Amino acid sequence: MAPRLLGARLTHAGVTVRITEVEAYAGAADPGSHAYRGLTRRNAVMFGPAGRLYCYFTYGMHVCCNVVTGPEGEASAVLLRAGEVVDGLETARARRPGSTDRDLARGPARLCRALDIELAHDGSDLGAGPIRLELDEPVLDVSTGPRVGLRGAPERPWRFWMTGERSVSAYRPAKPR
DNA sequence: GTTGCGATGCGCT
DNA sequence: GCGCATCGCAACA
Numbered sequence: 001m002a003p004r005l006l007g008a009r010l011t012h013a014g015v016t017v018r019i020t021e022v023e024a025y026a027g028a029a030d031p032g033s034h035a036y037r038g039l040t041r042r043n044a045v046m047f048g049p050a051g052r053l054y055c056y057f058t059y060g061m062h063v064c065c066n067v068v069t070g071p072e073g074e075a076s077a078v079l080l081r082a083g084e085v086v087d088g089l090e091t092a093r094a095r096r097p098g099s100t101d102r103d104l105a106r107g108p109a110r111l112c113r114a115l116d117i118e119l120a121h122d123g124s125d126l127g128a129g130p131i132r133l134e135l136d137e138p139v140l141d142v143s144t145g146p147r148v149g150l151r152g153a154p155e156r157p158w159r160f161w162m163t164g165e166r167s168v169s170a171y172r173p174a175k176p177r
Numbered sequence: 178g179t180t181g182c183g184a185t186g187c188g189c190t
Numbered sequence: 191g192c193g194c195a196t197c198g199c200a201a202c203a
Contacts, residue, residue: 023195032195042188059196060185066195079195098198109196149195172180172196 001069002078003160007136010080013116015088015095017105018136021081021161021168023147025066027074032153035075045123046075053131055112055122062109065117067126067133081108081148081159084167107169148172 002024010017025033034043034056045054046068054066054077070076083105085092092104092114105111112118117131126133141163146155148171161168 025195034195037189040188056195057187058194060187060194062185062196064195081195107196147195151194153195170179 001076002158003142004135004138005067005078005080006139006142006160006162009086009134009136010083010115010131011087011134012121012131014091015115016086017083017111017115018086019080019083020165021083021159023079023081024158024160025077025079026158027070027076030153032147032150032156033075033077035077039075043075046077048072048123051126051133053117053121053124053126055117055119057119058109063112063118064108065112065121079108080111082106082161082167082169083111084165085114102166106167145171 002022005019005022008019010019028035030036035046039047042056045052048068049072050068050070052068054068055063057063066077066079068077085104095116096104096113105114121131124131139162143161143163144157145159146157147159
């Protein structure tokens, strides 16, 4: 399901982003997933039906968002890691002053900032509410690699991006602390 | 292009 | 308390 989200358009508050990079999280059995330790208040939306937005707050200042993809109870989701702003460029620029156009949605927290997606949007229905997701034709040239920034999770090639896309986030190896 | 580091606050053990 | 599905900036190549 994750690669099918590549090329999809996510629209909110006057900005549309074309998704170019995603990462899959496979339910409660995935040690890298927020759902690994079971149902909590924060990850509750992951355990719900597909087609909703799971938003979370991290590092004291950033919001990232996922599309829930599995059926109720499974807790599978896909993190939206990067995209390209294709509409509402002026609005997105105003939300991220100092950024180049290429970097506007290059990274999961930057993407949410460009779209003005916040914690309050956790659980939003992507087919009905103010946030809309429209799938595109399947992308043919897809690259895969290890997920970014996880510790204590086995390396699984569950990061997908459109080959050659410049809006894909730079790979930063997890830093030993 | 790369690497290193601090910011900052919530969720969970 | 500790760790985090990150980012922006500075320094270097």
